Structures are given as structure tokens and as C-alpha cells.
Amino acid sequence: MLALDTTQKRTPGFDSKRLHLLKSAARVFAEVGFDKASMRRIAAETEVSLAGIYHYVDSKEELLYWIQYHTFDSLLKGLSNNLEGVSDPRLRLEAAVRNHVRHFGENMHELKVCAREVETLEGEAYDAVHERRRSYFEAVHRIVMELQPDQGAFLDSWLATANLFGMINWFYQWYDAGRSRVSLDDLAAQQTSLFLDGYIARGNE
Amino acid sequence: MLALDTTQKRTPGFDSKRLHLLKSAARVFAEVGFDKASMRRIAAETEVSLAGIYHYVDSKEELLYWIQYHTFDSLLKGLSNNLEGVSDPRLRLEAAVRNHVRHFGENMHELKVCAREVETLEGEAYDAVHERRRSYFEAVHRIVMELQPDQGAFLDSWLATANLFGMINWFYQWYDAGRSRVSLDDLAAQQTSLFLDGYIARGNE
DNA sequence: ACCACCCGAACGAACGTTCGAACGAAAGCC
DNA sequence: GGCTTTCGTTCGAACGTTCGTTCGGGTGGT
Secondary structure (H helix, E strand, O other), rough: OOOOOOOOOOOOOOHHHHHHOOOOOHHHHHHHHOOOOOOOHHHHHHOOHHHHHHHOOOOOHHHHHHHHHHHHHHHHHHHHHHHHOOHHHHHHHHHHHHHHHHHHHHHHHHHHHHHHOOOOOOHHHHHHHHHHHHHHHHHHHHHHHHHHOOOOOHHHHHHHHHHHHHHHHHHHHHOOOOOOOHHHHHHHHHHHHHHHHHHHHHHHH | OOOOOOOOOOOOOOHHHHHHHHHHHHHHHHHHHOOOOOOOHHHHHOOOOOOHHHHOOOHHHHHHHHEEEHHHHHHHHHHHHHHHOOOOOOHHHHHHHHHHHHHHHOOOOHHHHHHHHHOOOOOHHHHHHHHHHHHHHHHHHHHHHHOOOOOHHHHHHHHHHHHHHHHHHHHHHHOOOOOOOOOOHHHHHHHHHHHHHHOHHHOOO
């Protein structure tokens, strides 16, 4: 469950079919939620039989597990890349928010599933995802702490980071990629400046 | 479905038993989610038989409907009360956030259900809840617009309000009433000042 | 005798998962 | 090169469970 089995022999194309399956599953989970999503529907959208799914995956929970694990892992790797060579704390924060928001734009379904289904997994699978999620949170928390290296209390910076995640995670509830008049990059910039300088200061720049 | 039936004759205590049922349902929905929550478990926690539930309510969806409708209605009414006599825009916003956060403290389960299960209802029930939710959002949006009566663009104020709701709705994900070192009123104050003045300005006051 | 209230038992549907058989390409053997 | 065996892959059909809801009847107050 905790690692993709690579010991067994596979036909070429096995991995890409599994990825296609995960993609379909993410779309269905995002649309109707994990519990209401049936394996029959995921099978239909992947154009595989119901039983065929279980050749690529052991259970429904494993589908969710891989979607979540892979998403947080990508967020973390993207963050590292986007921070490289950036030293100004404000620019680092903006890079972090932009990384998050862009990743949302490209993987809307997956991020929605991560945000909404945080407490669905149990046991080892939950722990493994939780560790990735925690690493990601702490990486952003570190950036927030750098903003006020001297005077910021730890609790304040932790709360501020939690609220920052509130902003950038909540927007899957209202953002509609096709209909919105704001681009994702503009949105990231607005959220960064809202977090850094607040709503009141925004008109004075 | 859309209005509690008050025409039928009821034994005294009927209403309070129904409220007790809604309270149990909210607790179960909050713990395991609407889909995983079974009527059998709700029945057990309410100390009523499974069939007995259907004497007070027509369906499982109706349980969710009343929890959500009543919660948004209470939020809206509490907001009106807390704004009475307050005219300074900053204080009005703080009152709004405090109302929201306090309401959370007193009705944790219900707010969690409202935040997580926004898209679960369908048809008329969804529309009715949606209208309350929209009214509440617009009431807060009006307060945000008052903060910058001259220069604020409508889109900006709308985005800012959406992000404010992100902060104050997301915190059900991490806040643990029993374990936290921050009181709900302190949290409301921090969130208000974060939204108004940003994270950077907070150390300079 | 009526009626609000309560419940054990069952119904039909939907679910995640498994079983056993089929197909086709590569591997082993003469 | 032909023939057989192996095994990854696919699927229709079914299994066992759980679910929301209903049915028919009971109980106690008025």
C-alpha cells in the first residue's frame, strides 16, 4: 500500500494506464466526493471494466492515497524549484503562493480532493500523506518566519501561516477556471499582498 | 421539506426532541462526514430507534438541510445583533469576524458540517441553503466595501471577502477547542488585524 | 376509540471486492 | 520454425455487506 509495487513484471504502458486511472479517479472524486464516487463510475470513465481496476490498484482507498500523496509531493518539489535563487523574503512568499495557485490551475481535481478529503484515509495511508502535508506546511511556515526574523512570535507566525493556507486552500470553493475574470497569477499576487500588507494598505501603493 | 411542518398536532416536547436529533446528527456528520454517517448511528446516539427518526424527519437529506439552514440563519442574525450601534468600519469588521468565530466555538459540529458539506444537497434544499449563505456573504462583503468607500474596486473587495472567508472557514481544519492556547476572541482579533493590516505591519503597532 | 409516538423486522438498491475463465503475446523447448 | 507453457491482462457475473427507507403493529395518554 505504501509504495508502488515495481518488483512485479509489467507490460509497457502499464504505468501510463495507471496514471490515466488515477486521473479519472481524481476527476470523479472531485465532482461527487470520495464516498459517493463508485468504482463502477470510475471504471466507466477510464474505459476499463470494474474488475479491471483491481489489476492496477488494490482498493478504492489506494486510489485516494496515491492522488493525495503525489499531489503534496509535487507541491513540495515545485516549491523548492520556485524558491531557488530567490532570497528576498517577500518575493519568496510570493513564489510560494504562486506555486500553490498555479499547481491548482493545472491539477484542479487533485487539489480539490486533497482539500476536501483530508480526513478520509486512515492508518498508514493517512500517516504517509500527513507527513507530506506537514512537510509542505512547514516549508511555507519557514518562509513566513523569515519575514520577521526578529520580532515575530512563533505562535503568531504559525497562526498566520494557517490563515494563509485558509486563503489559498479555500478558493477551490469559489474559483471557476473557465468563468473567472482574474488570472491565477493575478490571484496569487493579490493574495500575497493581502497577506503581507492587509486590505487597508492595498489602495495606497 | 422547505419548512418545518407546524400544522400537525404534536405532543409537548416534540420540538425539543427534534432539536436533540439535529444536534446528534450534526455531531455524527461532523465526525465521519455526511455520506459515511448512517441513520443507524444517529439513531443510537439520539437513543431513538432507527424507524423512530422518521417520525421527526422525512429523510437523511432533511437532517442536513435543517442543520445548514439553521446555522447560516443564526450567523446572519448574530451578525445583525453584533453590528448594532457600531459605526467605525474597522470595528464593524472585527465584530463580524468575532461573531463568526464565536459561533464556531458554540456550534463547532454544525459549522464544520456547513463548511465541508456545501455541495451535498441538491434541488430546492440546496437553493434554500444557498440563499442564506449568499445573504451572509453579502452582508460581510458590504462591511468590507465600507472599509474603502472611495477607491476600492468591486472585484477587489469581492476577492478580499472571499479570502477572508477562506481564513475564518478553514480554521475548523486545524483548530482544536480543547488543546489550543489561543482563545476564540484572540483568534478573531488576530484574523481581523491580519486581514486589515497584513502580517508585515503587525509588529509595528 | 382515536391518535401521536415508538419500534422490530424486513425490503430493495447500491456498494467494494472477488472469482474463474478467457485472450494474446512473450518464453522455453525440441 | 513449430508447439507448448506461462503469465500479464481483461472481464462478466456474482458475493456479502451496508445503507436509507418502509411496513405493520404495538403502547399509552386523552
